[in-house]
């Protein structure tokens with residue numbers, strides 16, 4: 001059943017599919033990782049994400065022994081600082097910006113008797129210093145759109161001020177991939193509505209933003225029959241290479257299945273170590289999801305061989321950390337050319353900018 005639910009923030013109204021069992025099938029949620037709204041449930045989900053944790057552990061086993069490790073955004077369980085010590089690191093410095101999370105981490109550190117091995121610092125990494133500098137930096141500040149949580153700016157600053165010149169970063173590299181899709185088709189109940197479990201997160205994000213805006217749409221377990229084109233990389237973050245906080249990518253995608261296109265799905269590929277296969281978050285079950293970005297005002301029928309040209313422009317937002325993503329597309333079909341675009345801003349006042357958002361925020 002679909003209902004309209006009023007949020008406390010500015011009386012924003014959202015459309016919710018109430019009989020949707022929160023954990024089942026593909027659902028619409030706001031993308032949350034790029035906002036300071038983490039709670040115990042989210043940290044538990046991260047700490048029990050087997051595929052994600054396996055990759056970070058493998059990288060730490062290979063790189064932590066004997067090193068001074070910096071864990072940026074340690075969370076309440078200090079996962080990577082603890083794992084570094086377990087793997088033989090000399091010492092670990094852990095940083096956490098969120099007040100409540102820091103307090104929980106502090107209590108855990110004492111309860112686990114690790115306060116000698118790990119130094120816990122409270123604050124945003126850009127405002128903190130470490131002495132001596134770290135020779136390994138590990139941080140899971142990676143979004144479902146790889147750079148959305150500010151990894152480009154945060155690692156650039158860490159390399160410049162907090163790490164030695166030879167220092168190494170985990171993960172080695174992250175990319176965002178894009179493919180043409182139809183929102184209704186990737187949702188298994190074909191209803192464009194938020195999951196009921198999204199309500200508390202939307203409320204917190206809108207309160208933080210001091211008003212509603214077109215949040216990024218996180219799609220958990222999308223039905224891949226709704227993804228009808230080939231995919232290509234639209235964002236690249238080589239943390240041990242030529243890392244750029246701003247970039248622009250142009251790609252050509254080809255329709256490989258008859259269906260509909262009204263936007264694109266974006267998802268993360270995480271390369272924990274060089275020359276190891278990536279974790280692909282579209283095809284493997286992790287706590288990351290994909291993000292749907294609307295492009296065209298309605299669903300456009302497509303046939304095999306049709307083409308979608310995409311340009312993705314990534315610019316740092318006015319907070320100096322989190323990027324905005326401007327996605328532009330031209331779809332060429334037998335019936336003509338269709339152009340569309342969407343500015344997916346990290347925060348701000350853009351609200352109900354597209355029919356999909358008008359449906360979600362009636």
Ligand SMILES: C[S@@+](CC[C@H](N)C(=O)[O-])C[C@H]1O[C@@H](n2cnc3c(N)ncnc32)[C@H](O)[C@@H]1O
Nearest residue numbers: 046073074075079095096097098123124125140
């Ligand atoms: C996705 S969680 C990861 C938690 C934990 N490291 C893990 O992987 O299980 C990201 C955490 O990083 C924190 N954070 C993000 N950017 C930060 C920064 N630049 N400095 C300090 N903390 C940061 C957030 O508050 C959040 O607790």
